[in-house]
Structures are given as C-alpha cells and as structure tokens.
Amino acid sequence: MNPITGHRRHFEDLTLGETVELGSVTVTRDMIFAFAREFDPLPFHLDEEAAKRSLLGGLASSGWQTGALTLRLLCDGFLNSIAAAGGLGFSDLKWRQPCMAGDTLSARATISALRRSSHHPELGIMTLDLSVANERGEPVMTMSLANLVEARKATP
Amino acid sequence: MNPITGHRRHFEDLTLGETVELGSVTVTRDMIFAFAREFDPLPFHLDEEAAKRSLLGGLASSGWQTGALTLRLLCDGFLNSIAAAGGLGFSDLKWRQPCMAGDTLSARATISALRRSSHHPELGIMTLDLSVANERGEPVMTMSLANLVEARKATP
Numbered sequence: 001m002n003p004i005t006g007h008r009r010h011f012e013d014l015t016l017g018e019t020v021e022l023g024s025v026t027v028t029r030d031m032i033f034a035f036a037r038e039f040d041p042l043p044f045h046l047d048e049e050a051a052k053r054s055l056l057g058g059l060a061s062s063g064w065q066t067g068a069l070t071l072r073l074l075c076d077g078f079l080n081s082i083a084a085a086g087g088l089g090f091s092d093l094k095w096r097q098p099c100m101a102g103d104t105l106s107a108r109a110t111i112s113a114l115r116r117s118s119h120h121p122e123l124g125i126m127t128l129d130l131s132v133a134n135e136r137g138e139p140v141m142t143m144s145l146a147n148l149v150e151a152r153k154a155t156p
Numbered sequence: 157m158n159p160i161t162g163h164r165r166h167f168e169d170l171t172l173g174e175t176v177e178l179g180s181v182t183v184t185r186d187m188i189f190a191f192a193r194e195f196d197p198l199p200f201h202l203d204e205e206a207a208k209r210s211l212l213g214g215l216a217s218s219g220w221q222t223g224a225l226t227l228r229l230l231c232d233g234f235l236n237s238i239a240a241a242g243g244l245g246f247s248d249l250k251w252r253q254p255c256m257a258g259d260t261l262s263a264r265a266t267i268s269a270l271r272r273s274s275h276h277p278e279l280g281i282m283t284l285d286l287s288v289a290n291e292r293g294e295p296v297m298t299m300s301l302a303n304l305v306e307a308r309k310a311t312p
Contacts, residue, residue: 039224089250
C-alpha cells in the first residue's frame, strides 16, 4: 500500500466520462474582501461603492477566488479520494458570469481524458472538465484541468 | 475622469509587445500550509513528511497558489496602474516546475494582443502572456490572461 495514498482509487480505477458532483460553497462579502486584499487588490473587489460603479454593477469575487474555491470543492469532493499526485495545468478557463456576493457556487467534474504518462511509467494523466454554476443554474466558470494520478502498476 | 480608474492608463495608452517586470515574492513554508488548508488540502501540500514522499520530493506550493501570488504581483505591478475592468479567462496555464518552500518567484507580463470588444464599445481586451520563474531562472509557470480595459473613447 502506498504510504501517502492509502486505499484511495488509483489511475486504473477511474472511468472516462465519470462525473462527480463536488458540492457547493456560498461566497460572502467578507470572503471576497479577504481574498482580494491578499491576492487581487483591485478597487472593484475591495470597495462596495467602487464595485457598484464597475462593469459588474456590484461586489463580485475575484475570478481567481472562484477558481480557488472550486479547487477546494474538487479536493474535498474528489481529489482526496483518489491517488492524485499534482496538477500539470489547465486550459480554457472562462469566467462566464460574475460570482456576486451571496451567490452559492456548485461545481461538477467530468473525466474527459485518461492516458498514461509517457515520462513516468507509474503515473497517469487525468483531464477533468470542471463546470461551476450559481444557484440560478447559470454557468459561472468552466475549465479543463490536467492532473497526475498514481497507477497501481507501472507500464512495462 | 472616470471615478474608479482616475488617471490610470487606458486601453489606447497600451502598446503591443510592452513588457512589465512585476517584481517578486518569496514563498514560505507557512504560506504554503495556509493556502493549502484553505484551498488545496492535499496531503503533500499539508504535511512535510507526505511532501517528501510525493512526486516532488519536498514541500511545494499549490499550483493555484503560484497563480494567485502571480495575480497579486500583476495587480500591484501593472493592473492597478491601468483602467483594468475585470478578467475574461486564462488559456494554456502550465506549471513547468514546482515552486518549493523558500523559492522566490519573479513574474513578467507581455502584452501579446490588443483588440476592441465587439460587445462593449467602451472596452478593449488585452491579452497578457505571463511568465513566472524561480531565483535560478527556471520557468515555474506560464499562462495567457485576457483582461478587459476601459477605453478613453468608445468605438463609434
């Protein structure tokens, strides 16, 4: 048994097309201010009056915060139950609607590709299509994430 | 004068190919633990022993943290000096090397495309190629970011 991954599912246990509901998170005004102060200190993420005058017409989360909260849902709802070994990158991240203060985001992941790593015989590469919607069912963010997953058996 | 953007540079003031050095940030062990607890609670970001046994052989930041820290450098070093109006999305984010505890990341942004928005006559879309390197000059992360920027004059 792998000392880190324990009894988690490994690369061979994953199925193309598998979809996982990742749960939800409500994004509060204070969460938006706290994240923006640390990582995205733009006027319209830091001040309600500036936010009202901005393109979005009100206080919205940093897009990167929407992503980080999605990552948290992904860890708790999926990655921590498999032998995830690290991310490689993502493609086509799109913020489709702003996440306004008070919105509740729900996320879903679908395994859209599975292949063995050509460099690391003991690893596979899983591509996840992530989609995030608000409580009205409107799309907020979509992206594809490539993640390494340990295999039970190395390729010969 | 726009009440939010003040005397900041606007879309018409930006130049294709313009490169901005965004400064640097040192990523400490405590920063890695704090971010991982909140957003990326995987064993190898939370525990030094688990990190040693992981693919990276030691404690490394969440890739999403590397991104968020880069966003902070981008805000302080560039976006807050222009009439930035929000992000649209990212493409081709790649984590090229892990950012290990103690590494110092430096970031650079190059304006790789400038075009007017077809939906919003008062906005332009700026594409930035971002590259992040460690103190040894090794590439850590690259990505392209599309950002809205207010124009001085709307298209007719």
